Amino acid sequence: MTDPSAAAAGTATRDTESYVVAPEHLEDVKPGGPGKPRSLWSDAWRDLRRRPMFIISGVVILLLVVIALFPGLFTSADPNLTDLARSRKPPSADAWFGYDLQGRDVYARVMYGTRWSLLVGIGAAVFTVLIGSMLGILAGFAGGWVDGLLSRIGEVFFGLPFVLGAIVILTIFRNAGVNGALPIVGVVVLSLAVLSWPVAMRIMRSAAITAKQQDYVKAARALGARPARIVFRHLLPNCLAPVLVYATIALGAFIGAEATLSFLGIGLRDPAVSWGVMIADSRNFVRVAPHMLLFPAGFLTATVLAFVMLGDAVREALDPKLR
Amino acid sequence: MGRPTPATREGVRGMGRYVLRRLLQLVPVFIGCTFLIYVLVWAIPGNPFAGMCGERPCPDSFIAMMTDKYNLDDSVFVQYFKYMGNLLTGDFGETFSGLDVGELISLRWPVSLRLALMAVAIQTVIGLVAGIVSGLRGRGFFDSLVLVSTLFLIAIPTFVTGFVIQILLGFQWEIMTPTVSSEATWAELVIPGFVLGSLSMAYVSRLTRTSIAENKRSDYIRTALAKGLPQRRIVWVHLLRNSLIPVLTFLGTDLGALMGGAVVTEGIFGINGIGRLVYDGILSKEGVVVTGVVVLLVIVFLLINLIVDLLYAVLDPRIRYD
Numbered sequence: 240m241t242d243p244s245a246a247a248a249g250t251a252t253r254d255t256e257s258y259v260v261a262p263e264h265l266e267d268v269k270p271g272g273p274g275k276p277r278s279l280w281s282d283a284w285r286d287l288r289r290r291p292m293f294i295i296s297g298v299v300i301l302l303l304v305v306i307a308l309f310p311g312l313f314t315s316a317d318p319n320l321t322d323l324a325r326s327r328k329p330p331s332a333d334a335w336f337g338y339d340l341q342g343r344d345v346y347a348r349v350m351y352g353t354r355w356s357l358l359v360g361i362g363a364a365v366f367t368v369l370i371g372s373m374l375g376i377l378a379g380f381a382g383g384w385v386d387g388l389l390s391r392i393g394e395v396f397f398g399l400p401f402v403l404g405a406i407v408i409l410t411i412f413r414n415a416g417v418n419g420a421l422p423i424v425g426v427v428v429l430s431l432a433v434l435s436w437p438v439a440m441r442i443m444r445s446a447a448i449t450a451k452q453q454d455y456v457k458a459a460r461a462l463g464a465r466p467a468r469i470v471f472r473h474l475l476p477n478c479l480a481p482v483l484v485y486a487t488i489a490l491g492a493f494i495g496a497e498a499t500l501s502f503l504g505i506g507l508r509d510p511a512v513s514w515g516v517m518i519a520d521s522r523n524f525v526r527v528a529p530h531m532l533l534f535p536a537g538f539l540t541a542t543v544l545a546f547v548m549l550g551d552a553v554r555e556a557l558d559p560k561l562r
Numbered sequence: 563m564g565r566p567t568p569a570t571r572e573g574v575r576g577m578g579r580y581v582l583r584r585l586l587q588l589v590p591v592f593i594g595c596t597f598l599i600y601v602l603v604w605a606i607p608g609n610p611f612a613g614m615c616g617e618r619p620c621p622d623s624f625i626a627m628m629t630d631k632y633n634l635d636d637s638v639f640v641q642y643f644k645y646m647g648n649l650l651t652g653d654f655g656e657t658f659s660g661l662d663v664g665e666l667i668s669l670r671w672p673v674s675l676r677l678a679l680m681a682v683a684i685q686t687v688i689g690l691v692a693g694i695v696s697g698l699r700g701r702g703f704f705d706s707l708v709l710v711s712t713l714f715l716i717a718i719p720t721f722v723t724g725f726v727i728q729i730l731l732g733f734q735w736e737i738m739t740p741t742v743s744s745e746a747t748w749a750e751l752v753i754p755g756f757v758l759g760s761l762s763m764a765y766v767s768r769l770t771r772t773s774i775a776e777n778k779r780s781d782y783i784r785t786a787l788a789k790g791l792p793q794r795r796i797v798w799v800h801l802l803r804n805s806l807i808p809v810l811t812f813l814g815t816d817l818g819a820l821m822g823g824a825v826v827t828e829g830i831f832g833i834n835g836i837g838r839l840v841y842d843g844i845l846s847k848e849g850v851v852v853t854g855v856v857v858l859l860v861i862v863f864l865l866i867n868l869i870v871d872l873l874y875a876v877l878d879p880r881i882r883y884d
Contacts, residue, residue, distance in 0.1 A: 391594075398592075399595055399860060491717065
């Protein structure tokens, strides 16, 4: 997946208001009725536990997180040990995924590369949600010229085609000489977030506009609650669901986007060796040593698939219309 | 049947107002986008010439020439307007080796356009058929098949699809030549077009599927059924015509995105298009080429979006009166 903002087109932006005005959800605001009212989230959780898609993707993601945190548990080989004698050797019992051009163990490199791929995905998703939902809730709640201004700014960033925008930003940073693993990751994360926050903002804004007209917000206002209290106590918890669904799907998309950018030679690079970097390294040897491409690409696809499936499952669980 | 035709006087006036409003809304976005790119390229603190001339630092003569050409001594705003003026009169600057970027682009854009059209054609045919069939049939084997296969298409990055297809069809089974010749005929572009359009194919079929599934339950379909219209007419005239409007706009926008998004596909299959120009520019670190082409592609993308927006109003008269 090369364009995370397109991810929203098919999935997450649908029916923002259906999250906000769910009848079960409104019950939550007026406790004391007969029985214990369940919140949107606990309802969704009960629903999710029964979905095979959620369980499969959850297990895959948990496993990936463990690999990312403790790659040493899964491999005893050194990912950076080069031995030209075993250059491009195919998979064997010693090295399950074979060796790359410089004779490094592809399996070990895939394990150690997990953390960089996940780090980019999580970082970009967090920044996108933070920037997008802050501006979105502000635009939706304030309305008027604030809304107009923020929406126009969002449109400017949204107008940049994703791959091309990232190419420009990253080419410049590469030329500016950013070195070290974390700064390189930071630059990629920022450029992904800068190009995707308008999507999160649009989702949050439309959710906030819908929620603003609900009775519980009017009641809070009538009771004299200050704007800050309305935003943080009432709007934010009720508008978060659609943005979080988008963020889950986008997280997978960001991992794919990072791989695409690394493939182009402007994403991550040594010492932050992600799956995308490994795929880029295999570019010229695809014909003679396809294992150099297929194993990192397989992990990449499985990871993106797991996050997209998780997002789909959570969206269906949270959307009462689909129940 | 009873849709209001845009030919009425009220309709024409509404249309004119809508076009004007869209144009006015586009102007700030257009200026904002191009200005953003311009600032990123030329006005970021630091040396804008680092990495502009391949592996070596730029010679002084080149820096002096570029400073003069891009008015780098003026303020950012003056620079920007002079640059846009040059662009609009067809002057895209020169590469380090003295080739005219505009000329490079004019040689290559027909190939990129052909590839993008091929991709849109393939994704339209396959995506629409899959979406319509699964949307009409509802839950069942075919519907699940479409959902699972689109999920995979969404999850696999384009360059992986491209590489795998190239290995299988080009090297293992030798059905196609692994790379495309410099003429890039339509027949040669079928497989690269499929790779380029694979992601959007998934979106098209999902979009069509949801849109049909939603409209199937709508009041106007129930009315048509109650009137006793034949099934065939309900599906083709009432259901599809209304369901396909969002799909059509998606396809239009996608054509714009694919023109520029072909960087990866053109790189893999060695197609001599605009995307390849950017790809080679990045690899050989020629910043002038990269930015010149990217700015142009962004402009094309924005213009196509505008045209799609206007088409939307023609297709769906309700949109004008919002």
